Amino acid sequence: MKLQQMIGLPVIDSRKGKRLGTVKDAWFDEHWLLRGIVMEARGWFSKFVRAVLWDDVLTCGEDAVFIIGAGSIRSMRMTEIQRSFQSGCIRLKxxxxxxxxxxxxxxxxxxxxxxxxxxxxxxxxxxxxxxxxxxxxxxxxxxxxxxxxxxxxxxxxxxxxxxxxxxxxxxxxxx
The missing domain is CATH 3.90.50.10 (Photosynthetic Reaction Center, subunit H, domain 2)
Structure with a gap:
């Protein structure tokens, strides 16, 4: 699967079938292994983004990304996401x-x-x-x-x- 195909997909809670947000980016560790997905920030000028660890992603299909549940979403400082596909300090794109x-x-x-x-x-x-x-x-x-x-x-x-x-x-x- 191409990473850009995942960006823009809805993130859905597998337990409730509720849409929790949209994939905005993917983030990697220092060895460039996929660590998780990044969702939209809470506000326009927020220093925090919502992220989900890759271990909490159940399915990444062509039309949606299913995660374990809403509890899988964590708030992270943008500076914590050093390496990402398109928006981190170090970009793979x-x-x-x-x-x-x-x-x-x-x-x-x-x-x-x-x-x-x-x-x-x-x-x-x-x-x-x-x-x-x-x-x-x-x-x-x-x-x-x-x-x-x-x-x-x-x-x-x-x-x-x-x-x-x-x-x-x-x-x-x-x-």
Whole structure:
């Protein structure tokens, strides 16, 4: 599943069937493992967001995210969420992917994760910009089985020596 497909989905209490909010972002730990989902803040200028730990997410489907219950929602300071997909201090979206030889393969456009395998990122969709996306399409970089192969840093993802030809094309029909 693509992370951007999850953003905007309603968050539903599995016990009562009540809509509790909307997914606004996803947050990661220092090893870039999915820690939880971030929901909208309480007020316009609030320093707090509502978040749900990934362990409390029961199902992440194409139309809704079900959580254990309303008690799973916690209030967190925005500064506690250091790494996120699009709104934290360190954002995965638009992070450059660079080889150890100093060749930039693209920027992260989306993240693929397996909602049934836990918190593992399974791949990255890379972009070279709007025009390149139209002309050549986006590329897909499979995440390695060994997490030590990629260095997921604050300002770049560093990967072993490869070139753009080693990346897989993203099919136009991908959901």
């Amino acid at each position: 638009d992070l450059p992917v660079v080889t150890i030889e100093g060749i930039q393969l693209g920027r992260v456009s989306d993240v693929y994760f397996d909602p049934y395998r836990g918190t593992q990122i399974v791949g990255y969709e890379l972009t070279d910009g709007f025009v390149a996306d139209l002309m050549e399409g986006r590329k897909w970089l499979r995440a390695p089985e060994d997490p030590d192969v990629f260095m997921l840093g604050e300002d770049a993802i560093i990967v072993p020596a490869m070139n753009e030809a080693d990346l897989e094309p993203v099919a136009a029909s991908d959901p």
